[in-house]
Amino acid sequence: MDTLETLVVAKRLRVPLDVPDDATPGWGEVAARQLDAALLSVGFTCSPALLARLSRLPGETVIDLGTRVLATVRRLVGDHVRHNSYFVDFPANVPATLDFWAGLLREAMLDPVGAERLQATGPALNLLSLPGYGEYRHTYADLLAAHAELIPLAGDRVTVLELGGDLESEVRELYFSLAGSEAPLAAEDLAVLRTLAASCAAEPERIPVRENRAVVNEVRLAAGRPLLVDTVTDVLRLAAGCSGGDVTLAAPARFRSFRRAERRALLQALDAVATPARLGDVNRHREQWKRLGERLHPHEHPRFPRAAHVFEVARGARRAPGLDGRVEEALAAGRTADAVELLGNAPGALLRRLDHLLRTGPSVPAVLDAVARAVPGASGRVLLSLREHLQNRLTPAAGRVFANRHGRAWTSPDTRPPIAREALEPVIGVLDEEIARRLPGLGELVVDPDALDVALPLSGKAVAPGLGVLPRGSWSPVNGELLRFFVHWRQTAQRTDYDLSALMLDASYGSPRHISWTSHTNRFATYSGDITSAPEGATEFIDVDLTAATRPIVIPQVHIYAGERFDEAAEAFFGFMTRDAGQRGMPFEPRTVRMKSDLRGSGRIALPMAFLRGDDGTWRAKWLHLYLKGHPNFNQVEGDRITASLLVRSIVERDYLPVRYLTDLLRAKGSPGGPTTYIGLRAPADLPAGTRVYTPGTLHELIPA
Template sequence: MADLENLVIARRLRVPIGDTLVGSNPGRGEVAARQLDAALLSVGFKCSAALLERLSKLRVETVIDLGVRVLAAIRELVGDHVQHNAYFINFPRNVPDTIEFWVDLLSKALLDPVAAARVAQPGPLNLLALPEYGRYQHTYADLLAAHAELIPLAGDRITMLELGGSLKSEARELFVSLAGSEVPLSAEDLAALRTLAAFCADEPERIPVRENRAVINEMRLASHRPLLVDTVTDVLRLACGISGGDVTLDTPTRFRSFRRAERRALMRALDTVVTPAKLGDVPRHSEQWKRLGERLHPHDYPHLWRAAHVFEVARGERKARSFDSRVEAALSDGRTDDAVELLGNAPGALLRRFDHLLRTATSPSAVLDAAEKAATSASGRVLLSLREHLQNRLTPVAGRVFANRRGRAWTTPDTRAPINEDTLSRAVAVLDEEITRRLPDLGKLIVDPEVLDVALPLSGKAVAPGLGMLPRGSLSAVDGELLRFFVYWRQASRRTDYDLSALMLDASYGDPEHVSWTSYRNAFAEYSGDLTDATNGASEFINIRLAQATKPIIIPQVNIFSGEPFDEAAEAFFGFMLRGAEQEGRPFEPRTVRMKSDLRGSGRVALPLVFLRGGDGGWQAKWLHLYLQGHVSFNRVEGNRVTTASQVRAIVERDYLRVRYLVGLLERKNPAGDHTTHIALQAPADLPDGVKVYTPSALHELIPA
């Protein structure tokens, strides 16, 4: 139950109280409720009036117990559950010049006989091995004593916690939202869905994403209910899920030994879905099918002969040509018309290849006709993805960027032939009409202007949930005078060194400058000092004085210099804070945190977002969610600045489909209504019953089916 409560609080910013018993002396819980509100305010959160009123009517001990759990969940959400020390105790004041720092460190080492003997060893001097380098030289208490208390300002973040219903009802709403999502979920959301599925019996009527369906099928299999499968790959995903593996099939799974009942259920499910056409999906994952066959023992089920065909195809004993291979063969032979005819049976696939088909077809109008027909059957996510793609075809860009589900990206020059503008306009009109038709009736819309530039979440895979997280391509205002990045990590089993860095570029993405462990400061930025061991956790910071910044593009990044990858560390997260110029305080002040999220992914260099100065002098953040491959070790900002610049530029110059687009369609479709819907960065406090609110964490619910 504790896991469910934490999920509801962190994901929905609602405190599930429901039918918690009222105290025998009403009002006795008021003091404890006010104390909780004050504690939450210190980390930038506050109880709504309805929540405070409900808490004040509970028993004192109930409020205290609930408050401890709520505060723990909120502190973890904002990153305040750990102690953030800094190498330089007075950071951002008194940060030394880089050369002066190394000279002073070397001088101290030479005065120590043991250290001096190490320094005098033959070979190159290893500066990182100097005794005082990379380790805290003071305690966290010393750091607190060296810094004044933060002076609260009106611009500090205040996030409202709302009164929730019962834990059961709140968990069910979150479960239905995730399970019925039209867009693929992140790994963290899939894990949350698995936790919720074990608790919630009710399921949404439609579960469009295959990975979500696999998680639901795990629970159905355990409770001996019918499985939701219609392709052979659905069965493979389920087998991976119950083996503790990857239901996205991105990484191989080591299958466990299945119980007889599980083997029988999986084989029966396979037998019901196998057709000659669906066998064409097997070769794509043939190695995993071979391994699964070793665990399912298909020879024990001679009556399920259709299921046995799957493993024969995987072993190469039976031929099965996939649908995609037939389309590719037609395209490679120059038979675009035949490819279009084939793709007519797969609307989503046709729309995904629309650009290529237009460029190679002898009759673009025939392709447009086929696309118009396909648009009525393809998923809303495919329609929106194509709409975003087409609006970027009219404007030349420096390069194309491709990002996979793990946030790894690469860029390439745009060598595609242009498409006729009239053709593009017709295709865009068809998509707009179909998307509008599918949008729900939201009645009267009240839209927070700050949410209009949030990108539509067409995929959530690369976005780890957290505080203030927005989809890739989103723009958000930066309204502080001091910008401070932070990274925290704690190693699991071996020495691990992460390096926080910032790359600064001019308007043409050239003239690079950086702040990192090799360059502690410049005219407008300071680095908190390098830490090379995180046995008990380590924090690094970079402070940026935005008004004095001489570069309009600032890219924070986290480099793995040595040790554990992001997804193997015991804990790793990144975030940023905004402060007023007169605010001092500790290096880490939770009430000034605007964004915090876990670091993960297979890349060795994390690029969470980029900060851009506009023509009016104001700053904005654009969300990247990228990971560069990097090197096995010794990654530095100087070594990846060309790759970083090219990938960031491709993201910045791309025109993403934003909430503004959907709001325009909704207002045209529903000019008035008898009910109200809010779309905002944060839910307004104490809304009346029946008002639906969409915040960034729920924007996937606006993606039409």
Template sequence: MVHALEHLVVRHTHRLPLPTATAGGGRGDVAARRFDAALMSVGFKLSAGLLEKLSRLPEETVLAVAARTLDTVREIVGDHVRHNVYFVDFPANVPDTFDFWRCCVAEALGDDTVRPGVIERLRAGVLDLLTLPSYGTYRHTYEQMLAAHDELIAAAGDRMTVLHPGGTPDEETTALYLSLAGSTTPLGDEHLRDLALLAAHRADGPQPEAIPVREHRAVVNRARLDAGADLLLDTVTDVLRLACALSGGDVGLREPTRFRALSRPVRRALLGSLDAVVAEAPAKLADVAAHREAWKRLGERLHPHEYPRWPHAAEVFAVARGEKKAPSFDSRVEELLGRGDVIGAAELLTSAPGRLLRALDRLLRAADGRKELDAVLTAFESAVPHASGRVVLSLREHVQNRTGTAGERRVFVNRVGAAWVTADTRPPLPPAVRERLCAVLDAETRRRLPAPGHLLVDPAVLDVALPLSGRATAAGLGVLPRGSVSPVEGELLRFFTYWKQTARRTDYDLSALVLDEDYATVTWLSYTALTAVEGAHSGDITDAPEGASEFIDLRLGAVRGSYIVPQVNLYSGEDFEEVEESFFGFMLRETEQKGRPFEPRTVRMKSDLRGPGRVALPLAFERGEDGGWRARWLHLYLRGAPSANRVEENRVSVAVLLRGLLARTPLTVRHLVDLMGPEATATTWWDGSTPPDGPVTYIGLERPAGLPPGSRVLTPENLRDLIPA
């Protein structure tokens, strides 16, 4: 378990916890240098400080740390699996699609066991590729594929991720637990699972000053319940979330949970907490209606009638069954708006500042006349100081995109990354109102931001979107929040996807759609179009019991369009949440580097594929006015068809979605840097030179070496800490 926690620390922080043991004579120096060399082969490196500290440890300790860390970083970059290709010397000698299919048919006709069935289908005018013996499965071993490729030639542009020295394992895991539990923005599913693991070991140790996100609180409460510690519950919904956590369900309450049988001590703990919450504030019964069915199912497991000493807990289930009236807050707001009482609705919403900010656009559109408009704006200004920083910034992003431009489209992305587009029929907000809203929101954000002292900023981070939700970022390496933009430099762009099925035959298809400046299709690369002017596809794999990989190689200088949209289509089998493992990534390299299809040193990004749809859109690439390319992060899933999804069939919906997304302007790090700038003692743009002498607040894509002690470091791994509470 200690090693599992160490794995989490390295993955989340790129810091290596160091054992407390010391040794004299520097016996670990040789092992440390070998460790560093092994790391460099997969695109990682020890910082000078970490190399020095490891050199002071015993050799056997360094070797043990090295073995564990290498396993961790290989998994981070996607090098923990074998990436084979269908065409053994890809990207060279990839055949024309129809020539390849004719070859597969010819081989099948030469096979006595399958010839009759193939002839029968061909007579009917049908070519079923999956019935051809030579199609869709590897025709050579992984070792034979390796032998067909030259060694990778190192280049200055290869990725090198630096690992820095950490404190003791206990110090590092505690710091990571406090960071995740106290995050002001919701964590993604993987980070939430990591928090559960950390909380189980830190429930009785130091705790964050506050746990503002309710989902995080549910995960921590489960660990505290197991440890016999006091629970952090102040709403009835907190109790429901805890019950979901105990049953392994969705603490976000988006999906129904099948509640498990609960032990008597756990039932007493839940009912006693529920009774205390309602006894202190009976009005909180109004929250029950929002999850009425879940409360009914939970009541069947808790048996509240067996505990008459907790009558207030029984009221919760009476409300869920409709035996007791408790109008919800939202229903009261809807009633007022239904009567046209905008002023009354605004006044009521001031008691729930977050809800007022979320409903502000609707209130402004419903306001009739100057009196109602002023009342809504006054209510908004009184509520802003009491809303969470995440809600304040979310509203700021919303307002800056409410321009009312003719033909504007609305893009909806739910919590799990499913996206759709529709026409924007809302009337525009008046420019004066938008300016007033932005000024109030910016002033409030500036008030909450801590004084940064000396602000040191890497300009490359300025166009990274603020992580207002961890669900807008997939887990992985080099992954940025949805809407972020980052430059792409290199001659060759190579996409890859890997999947391993759990129980059923599963076929994923990696494709790349090329669009022109008007979002019209130029071409695509997929199993139905193996080659194009732009590049080549590695070949279709249709079964992955031991895991399978597909690649697309693109020569950026040859791309005829303005946008490149890679996608992973589920053709058949298990979806992205059923398979044992699935991920996507891209590499950048120069032509003369050669190398294997998958080279970990050239991987710039690798993200897990875990979403609800059947078409995954991790990111897109757009050509800038200067002719250079940049990545635009999407992290989206389209519903797609139940089976046989292909790039040809979804290109129109992808183009419409991309057009709508690129029309939006996300709130980026630049926004907060601009707000912090006037409060900084100095602002320096990081150019790789020697850092200042005193502590700094550093914001960048990677932690630089040599920062003064006491510095605050914000990189994509912990950029959520930049969001004020």
């Protein structure tokens, strides 16, 4: 399948069409209806415009295109694999845990080979080694025969595929959206950006995120075009990306050998930005600069003397104190005014240190004056991040939660001294005024109420792309009486055992109960059975009856019990479905899938999201995108329930900056005239022509520059 076409369909839910309008028609209307029916079986449908356009094409063209589109959306929703269940009748007839183990033991003792294996284990019995445990005992065909077809309901998910333009314009639009994002991208989106950059001749006028700029610079370097750099670290990121390394510089790169023309281009770019004021940045990545110097041979290019200074700083032959070091020195000596003065030429750095300055500064008015001067020169993302931080300082929290770019999370008590409201509110006012000033005029504004509590995507690094995925801290409604989690994985080389579990807590995050391979059922939840090896792929499910749940907090988790990490497995993804109580069907029905995303990261325990019941009885999902370190092996829900509950509580109680914040500013600002702007979880089919649409996949475009 065409990779670029796949990216457009998966990322934009738009179907690009390169076929001219004057193509010889055939039986396209019949083929279009057949395609729409096939799409509906996995929860997708063609928009009226797309259906009408397909109907005017030759039938063979529609079938060929439809085959590719259907394969893409099936993978997007997780329907490209067969989801078997250990217990063939799941969710019915799942035995109680003790009954299940007793049945396996009885079978083993009645079987001569099994009885001999039991005797060989000695006095200690390993229940996991019982014959038949952890392996499918029936085929997928048996599972199909045991379940009726899905009973369709009006509440089933239907995702609309829109009519796109020609492939070139759709690829260009996606490329410009990702390259021009104000927020850092997920690793998967950076890979998409790299593919798109190699296919598009044009470039956006502005590429604000440095990791994105490094990816674009890879293409420019290969083509011999001038590089887009304004700091020495930009060159280091580019060299890392060209070597197959991490452009975020989170992990050291193994630099490849560069061709002479590449070395000259890199050193020339470095020479142009290596001013004395910027040499201090070298210290942050000293060792990587040393390794890069061994590949670039700066001594062979005497006409780039300032580039050579970079490597002298890395080796310690030249002193270049960085801004951070000088600011820390001033703060440690109690010279806050000097620190503020030093930060005056670095607006972003000053705003990132504002909390510290407000707590330690002897003159709050002086700090506020510095903020007023810095705000116009800072990026919109920095302003929004600071706004979110300060509104959480107004209300003291029980603890602080930290998460790195890979989603690895931890908590700590909040020992920071409080900041007076009188100091915080003026800063918040300045930020609101500046953010509102930068927002564009969006004409008539139409907002889906369900989108108002979606957190602004200030960083996408920890968010794995998928279907229905929202930024960390978002709230989204959960409709339906039955909630079903699922995890699917396929091992690459070694036996891999993932365990789907769910932790249930009361309103105070106590009284824990769980569902897992050690506890199959309770009054409102059921586990589908434990699979301990997945050479051909394996799936586990958990059902939660929301109408009968005795705990208002449900936290699904995926534990690596043994084997490969999430990012080492051939495939690993998590998701959830919702159904009504009387709705039958297979354990996995794509039309009922509300969310599906890949699992990744170096953590051994995944916490994708939490589900909470409000005082009015309605359920909502809180998006976490967190990973815990866990143990090398044998992770279980019973062992991490305290850590998980603390993390979830910290995320739930944190006041994330939502879409509602920007829409309130937009409405207060007013913008008569112009096209309609729609913001929602998905675009309705009846929007006026020319409407600008912002959905979760394009929310980052709302972040002001």
